[in-house]
Amino acid sequence: MGKHVKPTDEELLNYLDGTVNPDEAAAINHALVTDQEVAQRMEELRSVHHYFLTLTKEEPSNNFTQRVMENLHYTTSHAYSPRNGLMLLIGVMLAVGIAVALLAGGIFDEKATLDLNQLVVVNKYLDWELPAIPFNGKLIVNLIIIANIALAFIVLDRTVLKPWFARRRNMHVM
Amino acid sequence: MTTEQEFAIIDQVLAGNSHAYAILVNHYKNYAFTLALKVLNNRAEAEEAAQDAFVKAYHHLKSFNRQSRFSTWLYRIVFNTSVSCKRKRKLPYQPIEKNHTGIKAEAETDLEKKDKKKFINEAMLTLNEADRLALSLFYLKEHTLEEIAEITGMQANTVKVRIHRARQRLADELTRRLKKEALTL
Numbered sequence: 001m002g003k004h005v006k007p008t009d010e011e012l013l014n015y016l017d018g019t020v021n022p023d024e025a026a027a028i029n030h031a032l033v034t035d036q037e038v039a040q041r042m043e044e045l046r047s048v049h050h051y052f053l054t055l056t057k058e059e060p061s062n063n064f065t066q067r068v069m070e071n072l073h074y075t076t077s078h079a080y081s082p083r084n085g086l087m088l089l090i091g092v093m094l095a096v097g098i099a100v101a102l103l104a105g106g107i108f109d110e111k112a113t114l115d116l117n118q119l120v121v122v123n124k125y126l127d128w129e130l131p132a133i134p135f136n137g138k139l140i141v142n143l144i145i146i147a148n149i150a151l152a153f154i155v156l157d158r159t160v161l162k163p164w165f166a167r168r169r170n171m172h173v174m
Numbered sequence: 175m176t177t178e179q180e181f182a183i184i185d186q187v188l189a190g191n192s193h194a195y196a197i198l199v200n201h202y203k204n205y206a207f208t209l210a211l212k213v214l215n216n217r218a219e220a221e222e223a224a225q226d227a228f229v230k231a232y233h234h235l236k237s238f239n240r241q242s243r244f245s246t247w248l249y250r251i252v253f254n255t256s257v258s259c260k261r262k263r264k265l266p267y268q269p270i271e272k273n274h275t276g277i278k279a280e281a282e283t284d285l286e287k288k289d290k291k292k293f294i295n296e297a298m299l300t301l302n303e304a305d306r307l308a309l310s311l312f313y314l315k316e317h318t319l320e321e322i323a324e325i326t327g328m329q330a331n332t333v334k335v336r337i338h339r340a341r342q343r344l345a346d347e348l349t350r351r352l353k354k355e356a357l358t359l
Contacts, residue, residue, distance in 0.1 A: 049341070
């Protein structure tokens with residue numbers, strides 16, 4: 001920086017940060033004495049600089065560490081956002097509703113038999129006969145409904161209840 | 175706390191002694207909270223974000239490769255968590271140029287107080303979170319420009335430019351407000 005060149009903001013800030021070399025510092029000192037505009041700008045930048053020099057670290061609440069430690073083993077479900085969870089919940093309940101309606105309509109009342117010998121692949125590659133497997137459609141649908149209800153409870157717990165209680169607990173502690 | 179002590183605690187935690195993690199939390203909580211606060215500007219949210227960050231760091235401790243300081247790695251998580259928390263709030267990013275009018279109404283009542291510190295404090299809110307954070311980290315003097323760059327995911331030169339530019343803007347804003355105050359007297 002030349003002696004008669006007006007220092008830039010960047011040079012003035014470097015001066016405040018103490019990162020200028022002695023020649024640059026001398027040139028800025030000279031400009032501060034001889035140029036009112038530079039002195040004024042330096043004053044403005046110095047105000048900001050001093051503001052930040054008084055900056056201190058903020059302290060969180062007293063039980064901060066305790067709460068972190070309590071939450072260490074609390075694993076949140078990252079697979080479902082509350083929105084996705086609710087969508088899944090609605091889907092599961094809808095499936096359960098349809099299954100219950102079909103059950104009530106008596107669609108699964110008749111016992112069926114699964115005859116493996118009717119499969120083309122079996123006829124083509126096997127010489128012996130396979131047994132016919134009887135199955136109770138009503139029982140299977142009932143099991144699916146129970147599994148869906150259990151899934152619905154898990155989704156409700158992870159995506160709605162747990163986050164809600166965690167938020168409530170945080171509000172009370174703070 | 176020395177780096178060796180830190181690594182020894184991390185080893186203990188990784189070996190299954192989760193209680194040892196409390197030492198790290200206690201040691202870094204103020205800085206982590208300050209960092210989150212600079213991004214979020216809300217104590218309750220900053221506290222939640224900082225806590226989430228500590229929990230995330232605990233679960234990913236294995237992935238800390240020890241090539242940088244633990245604090246740098248941790249603060250990067252705090253920064254990312256805070257920024258994502260801010261995004262969830264859906265607050266639009268507001269660069270300083272477009273934000274003057276946003277704080278005028280609040281500032282009117284304070285103009286009579288002749289308090290530079292207050293003006294700068296308010297003007298700080300007009301900076302985007304990356305600038306505000308870079309400035310705060312720079313003045314807290316615990317990290318080099320390179321480490322600040324690592325925490326904020328920027329280049330060191332970019333951090334320096336941001337710090338300079340943010341201070342220029344704050345100085346301009348301070349001048350503007352003081353002039354305005356002088357006119358109202």
